[in-house]
Amino acid sequence: MTETPARGFDPQLLFTTRFGGHGGRLGIVHHAHGDDWAELALPYKPDMIGDPASGVLASGPILTLMDMATAVGVWLKLGAFRAHATLDLRIDYLRPARPGQAVIGRGECYRITRSIAFVRGQAHDGDPADPVANVAGTFMATEGYW
Amino acid sequence: MSIPPYAELLGLSVEPGEPAPTLVMPFAADVVGRPGFLHGGAIGGLLEMAAVAALRQALEAEGGGRVKPINLTVDYMRGGRDKETRARGTVTRLGKRVANVDAIAWQDEPDRPIARAHLNYLIVR
Numbered sequence: 029m030t031e032t033p034a035r036g037f038d039p040q041l042l043f044t045t046r047f048g049g050h051g052g053r054l055g056i057v058h059h060a061h062g063d064d065w066a067e068l069a070l071p072y073k074p075d076m077i078g079d080p081a082s083g084v085l086a087s088g089p090i091l092t093l094m095d096m097a098t099a100v101g102v103w104l105k106l107g108a109f110r111a112h113a114t115l116d117l118r119i120d121y122l123r124p125a126r127p128g129q130a131v132i133g134r135g136e137c138y139r140i141t142r143s144i145a146f147v148r149g150q151a152h153d154g155d156p157a158d159p160v161a162n163v164a165g166t167f168m169a170t171e172g173y174w
Numbered sequence: 175m176s177i178p179p180y181a182e183l184l185g186l187s188v189e190p191g192e193p194a195p196t197l198v199m200p201f202a203a204d205v206v207g208r209p210g211f212l213h214g215g216a217i218g219g220l221l222e223m224a225a226v227a228a229l230r231q232a233l234e235a236e237g238g239g240r241v242k243p244i245n246l247t248v249d250y251m252r253g254g255r256d257k258e259t260r261a262r263g264t265v266t267r268l269g270k271r272v273a274n275v276d277a278i279a280w281q282d283e284p285d286r287p288i289a290r291a292h293l294n295y296l297i298v299r
Contacts, residue, residue, distance in 0.1 A: 050213035078179075114214040
């Protein structure tokens with residue numbers, strides 16, 4: 029993957045120095061990024077299964093992955109970290125992720141206003157042309173994005 | 175009622191109820207996002223587990239069936255603070271092939287939710 033250096037915001041640093049919490053517990057790591065998008069990887073782990081009969085991941089981990097990938101997309105487009113909170117997130121489950129496969133989530137920020145960032149993204153488990161999920165959402169900057 | 179591995183990861187416990195159980199998630203390091211607050215993904219995961227639990231209970235009454243998620247929309251209304259979070263689903267319509275489910279998550283009072291979700295499920299009977 030091509031790595032484009034961000035102006036003033038390095039998502040790789042985010043995932044090495046100050047990373048814990050729910051995303052850290054799920055093992056989510058940086059995969060790739062560009063000027064207004066980030067790809068994060070969610071490794072397959074049995075403790076994230078939602079349906080024991082099939083071994084398919086619960087959708088909570090995929091929601092977490094996409095929430096984080098789109099948030100990082102906002103900071104990349106902005107070129108800086110700003111405190112913000114998810115206002116809403118919609119996820120369409122296009123098909124179940126294959127058991128045993130890592131899921132790659134790509135989040136993109138396509139518009140930022142002073143208060144609101146608009147994001148969209150897709151998740152796949154190996155083939156970007158055959159996604160497992162599609163998301164759309166908004167974030168709100170608690171102190172404003174600028 | 176048995177819970178899936180991801181519900182255990184979230185630390186959920188189940189309080190049985192009619193027509194739907196209440197799921198309880200303790201505040202713990204594993205569900206934190208920004209310092210001092212719950213991760214939106216963990217709140218969404220909790221809402222989804224509550225929705226599925228409500229739907230399964232409603233389906234059991236009709237002879238059971240498998241459920242497949244179609245989509246989920248979450249509105250985040252308040253930050254999730256350092257305290258217990260509860261969530262409960264409401265099946266607004268249980269059809270032959272599709273179910274519409276709402277779920278809310280709250281910390282203090284159910285009428286002051288921290289997040290709400292709307293979920294659609296495909297049902298295979």
